[in-house]
Amino acid sequence: MPLTREQIAARAAQELRDGYYVNLGIGMPTLVANYVPKGIDVIFQSENGMLGIGPYPTEAEIDPDLINAGKETVTEIRGTSYFSSADSFAMIRGGHIDIAILGAMEVSEQGDIANWTIPGKVLKGMGGAMDLVSGAKRVIVAMEQVARDGSKKLLKECRLPLTGKKCVNTVMSELAVIDITPQGLLLREVAPGVAADDVQKVTEPKLRISPELRTIKI
Amino acid sequence: MNKVVANADEAIRDLQDGAVIMSGGFGLCGNPENLIKAIHRKGVKNLTIISNNCGTTDKGLGILLQTRQVRKMVSSYVGENKEFERQFLAGELEVELNPQGTLAERIRAGGAGLGGFFTPTGAGTQIAQGKESRVLDGREMIFEKPLKADYAIVRAWKGDKWGNLVFRKTARNFSPMMCTAARITIAEVEHLVELGELDPDQVHVPSVYVNRIFQGTSHEKPIEKRTVRKG
Numbered sequence: 001m002p003l004t005r006e007q008i009a010a011r012a013a014q015e016l017r018d019g020y021y022v023n024l025g026i027g028m029p030t031l032v033a034n035y036v037p038k039g040i041d042v043i044f045q046s047e048n049g050m051l052g053i054g055p056y057p058t059e060a061e062i063d064p065d066l067i068n069a070g071k072e073t074v075t076e077i078r079g080t081s082y083f084s085s086a087d088s089f090a091m092i093r094g095g096h097i098d099i100a101i102l103g104a105m106e107v108s109e110q111g112d113i114a115n116w117t118i119p120g121k122v123l124k125g126m127g128g129a130m131d132l133v134s135g136a137k138r139v140i141v142a143m144e145q146v147a148r149d150g151s152k153k154l155l156k157e158c159r160l161p162l163t164g165k166k167c168v169n170t171v172m173s174e175l176a177v178i179d180i181t182p183q184g185l186l187l188r189e190v191a192p193g194v195a196a197d198d199v200q201k202v203t204e205p206k207l208r209i210s211p212e213l214r215t216i217k218i
Numbered sequence: 219m220n221k222v223v224a225n226a227d228e229a230i231r232d233l234q235d236g237a238v239i240m241s242g243g244f245g246l247c248g249n250p251e252n253l254i255k256a257i258h259r260k261g262v263k264n265l266t267i268i269s270n271n272c273g274t275t276d277k278g279l280g281i282l283l284q285t286r287q288v289r290k291m292v293s294s295y296v297g298e299n300k301e302f303e304r305q306f307l308a309g310e311l312e313v314e315l316n317p318q319g320t321l322a323e324r325i326r327a328g329g330a331g332l333g334g335f336f337t338p339t340g341a342g343t344q345i346a347q348g349k350e351s352r353v354l355d356g357r358e359m360i361f362e363k364p365l366k367a368d369y370a371i372v373r374a375w376k377g378d379k380w381g382n383l384v385f386r387k388t389a390r391n392f393s394p395m396m397c398t399a400a401r402i403t404i405a406e407v408e409h410l411v412e413l414g415e416l417d418p419d420q421v422h423v424p425s426v427y428v429n430r431i432f433q434g435t436s437h438e439k440p441i442e443k444r445t446v447r448k449g
Binding site: 046047048049050055056057058059060062063064065066067068069070071072073074076082083084085086088089090092093112123124125126127128129130131134135161162163164165166 | 244245246247248270293294295296297298303306307313315317318319320321322323325326337338339340341342343344345375385386387388389390391392393394395422439440441442443444445446447448449
């Protein structure tokens with residue numbers, strides 16, 4: 001059974017450790033915050049200038065001066081700090097963020113990532129994505145294995161304009177957990193009931209299969 | 219010394235066609251609403267706007283697009299604005315996209331008297347095209363130039379009569395750097411206070427960077443994505 005989006009987020013959350021500073025991208029990665037393992041402190045960074053993002057506000061708590069990078073209203077927690085955009089990206093570029101979890105349109109077996117534009121179709125801009133992929137200590141991509149039009153997203157080479165080169169460490173999809181290594185893609189985990197072959201069918205480059213291949217536990 | 223002006227219209231009295239303007243704000247959060255509306259009223263054209271976003275279709279800086287006052291935008295993210303997309307695709311609007319951290323640092327460099335900087339962000343991507351590239355400390359880095367402006371317009375929570383500014387929560391974003399990088403910096407504040415009322419240890423922008431200051435009349439503070447949990 002392929003994982004749901006919630007389950008992919010839950011699997012990604014298993015990578016979090018006590019004391020980690022983490023940046024979550026828009027969309028599925030945002031769900032990761034709902035699955036922080038119990039008993040640990042994880043501090044979420046928002047690139048518009050905040051460390052320590054709390055839950056969404058109640059109606060009464062809504063504050064227009066307090067939003068996340070997705071422009072959603074949020075709250076602060078005990079221990080939150082605010083800072084400027086220059087400080088925020090010094091934090092990101094300077095390697096002080098332990099993990100960035102983000103979505104992608106394409107990832108290559110070298111760890112290149114494309115997630116900011118489709119030429120002639122979408123003009124939105126890269127926002128903070130290029131800084132995050134080049135600066136975070138570890139970059140995890142949470143994405144579906146196949147695009148809506150049926151095309152594969154894990155490729156030998158990205159076709160879309162890149163967000164960053166050689167920066168993705170791990171891809172977590174509805175089918176698998178795949179590490180990007182100097183020797184190429186390494187299949188480490190598969191979803192329950194999913195075989196390595198099933199993952200290979202929707203992955204363009206050849207997968208190496210870890211001798212310790214295991215089933216994803218949620 | 220008197221930096222206090224009566225209102226937004228007086229604050230932009232000498233702003234002319236073709237000006238380069240930095241505007242603080244992230245999406246609609248922390249926008250200098252009174253100043254944007256005054257620029258809209260004044261009708262100056264051919265503006266270059268440096269701001270992370272361009273508001274939404276009908277809010278924030280978006281209103282300057284509706285009246286075709288903007289020639290060029292320097293931003294990092296321009297989604298959520300249909301008029302922007304239309305003008306760009308029709309070739310009516312020039313757009314320069316920067317990675318968000320590069321945009322912030324270019325502004326900081328502009329205000330800090332630096333000639334630019336090397337950054338790993340964007341190396342090997344479209345953004346690197348036409349830029350000097352070097353391998354430094356084992357990493358490919360690209361050279362980015364500083365940004366400066368004729369005017370910076372920002373909104374702060376509190377400001378005193380000399381122009382010391384304090385921001386509130388995530389409304390701070392790009393504003394502190396923008397204050398340093400313009401020939402004339404104008405701050406609209408929610409609360410204009412007397413000298414001595416701000417704790418000097420809590421000042422985010424020291425007064426040297428601010429040329430004009432006034433208390434905004436009404437801050438609408440629109441919310442782009444109202445997300446709530448059950449109470």
